[in-house]
Amino acid sequence: MKGEPDFLQNLRDEMGGGRQWLDRAVVIVYAVLAGLAVVAFTLLAEGAFALYSGLRSGWWWAPLVWTPALTALVVWAIRRWAPGAAGSGVPQVLTALDPATPLRERSRFVSLRLSLVKMVAVSGGVLAGLSIGRQGPSVQVAAGVMLHARRWLSPNSGITHRELLVAGGAAGIAAAFNTPLGGIVFAIEELSRRLQDRNSGLMLAAIVIAGLVAVSAFGNLSYFGRVRAEALSWSLFLPGALVAVGCGLLGGLMSRLMLASFIGLPDRFCAYRRKRPVTFAAICGFAVAVIAVISDGTAVGGGHEHTKVMLEQVGTPGASHQPLVFTGLKFVASWLSSWAGVPGGLFGPSLSIGAGVGADVAWLLDSPHGAALIALGMCGFLAAVTQTPITAMIIVMEMTDGHSMVLSLMACALLASLISRMISRPLYSTMSQLMMRSMRDGVTAAPPSPGEGSAPGR
Incomplete structure (x- = not known):
């Protein structure tokens, strides 16, 4: 033919x-x-x-x-x-x-x-x-x-x-x-x-x-180990929804803070940063060091080591995870590290913060689905910060054994991303647009990502 x-x-x-x-x-x-x-x-x-x-x-x-x-x-x-x-x-x-x-x-x-x-x-x-x-x-x-x-x-x-x-x-x-x-x-x-x-x-x-x-x-x-979720039931619905909403709100807030830090606000902190960026970086580094001392080192680094410990100890008495404390300290440390202007990524810290959210909800509700909630938190926070729900779902799904959580991860990623979009513009694409604008305006130095380092002179 x-x-x-x-x-x-x-x-x-x-x-x-x-x-x-x-x-x-x-x-x-x-x-x-x-x-x-x-x-x-x-x-x-x-x-x-x-x-x-x-x-x-x-x-x-x-x-x-x-x-x-x-x-x-x-x-x-x-x-x-x-x-x-x-x-x-x-x-x-x-x-x-x-x-x-x-x-x-x-x-x-x-x-x-x-x-x-x-x-x-x-x-x-x-x-x-x-x-x-x-x-x-x-x-x-x-x-x-x-x-x-x-x-x-x-x-x-x-x-x-x-x-x-x-x-x-x-x-x-x-x-x-x-x-x-x-x-x-x-x-x-x-x-x-x-x-x-x-x-x-x-x-x-x-x-x-x-x-x-x-x-x-x-x-x-x-990189974060293997998440082994137990058999799921409808009892996961309420805590899972809370994890998705919490990750959407916190992830949207993180993205908005990153964008505000990059663009620069009319306040004394941003003014000082523009005038003395290296000194400002040292001040941010000192604040992160204080957090490291308070958290005994768990809230710094990529966060994968503490996440592995949470997964290993979930549901066991005497677990080392400090409910609410770790999540808050890790959130602040990640933001300050980015604001300092040091090159670095958000994927790892986002997964760690999300795991903390899941562990916190499991502790608050005394849920038997601790590992599943940690996986949902990792997926939800990453989806909220990057506003790429499918990528977040696939990455976390490949870290789980079996496919029992596919629909749960998908729902959590979509809901968290939707809530984040109500709070903040997309992080990476917005930064790229600002870089394009700077390039057209003749700025000699290529500005970095908002939330993971800041533009020279900005």
Whole structure:
């Protein structure tokens, strides 16, 4: 029939294009390199936090000196040598993806050099003992590695800068969380609403390969461990709804605070920050250090260690989780760490804060579904802060055994995201719009993400 595919001709076209296969091989090799970069980033950040933990355990007062000093040093170095490495990394990738961004300007937001600087700077913030994560920065790190592949591709490859950026950013999420499916959904929901049909399979393969590299390095386990939810019943409905509402309100508040901190308000704090950003960073670092001393270190770092402890001890007498206290301290520490201007992400702290909300509701209502509520909290708060409910649901779902919570996670993510949208504009896309505006106005330094670092001079 006319119009039907010609199998033999298509096979000859596929097998006969040697340069086409070479281009595909280049993309696959860079996908492996992107995964390895995130693995190296993970090991570097975890090693930094281990050093900080050893310092804090040896001298309880050490963070009061160490944290503000190192926070100021990181902010000073980033502002001086690599302002494009500030922030979380997701808004930078979104800005580089914007069709209005000229090709010559994309290196201000995403490049191999910025990827290397980002890894060191975020690890410096972790070494300082701030409440930051590495998952958001992994998006910029992997995108910078993948974008570097463009120089080795043929002009007729059909693989664009945009496709490499989308694949790299999503590969960063896939490798950071050991969730390849989560990376694919993130590419669709946050980074790009479309992929070219011609190369969509190759780009998806690159995302999966980067995720598999992380799985090969760390095993098929999530960064936050494995959530094992018991058999669910209708008794989960009321506490689950409270978790979703609480996460929506707190997540919306966090997003709004981040945006306000980035834009700058007409108050004395923002005025002082604009005048003396390094000193302001030291003050924020000291406040985070005080929180570290009060919480015995549980409210700083990415938060995954305390989250694992909560999951292990849920429902047992004498659990180390302090109801309401941990959640509040972690919330404030994460906001101050971002306001200080140190590069760092919100994904990890958001999951930790959400886990605290779930544990708090389980404690308040004496619910037997502690593990399930913690999983719902992680999903709800991440969805509320990022306003990407499908990505949040998929990431947390891949951290649970079985599929018994799929509908519950989906409902919680959607409700929390809806409530957050009533309180705050979308965090990452709004930051990207502000970066585009600054670029058009001729600002020389690329501003970072609002909630995860602030723009130089703002």
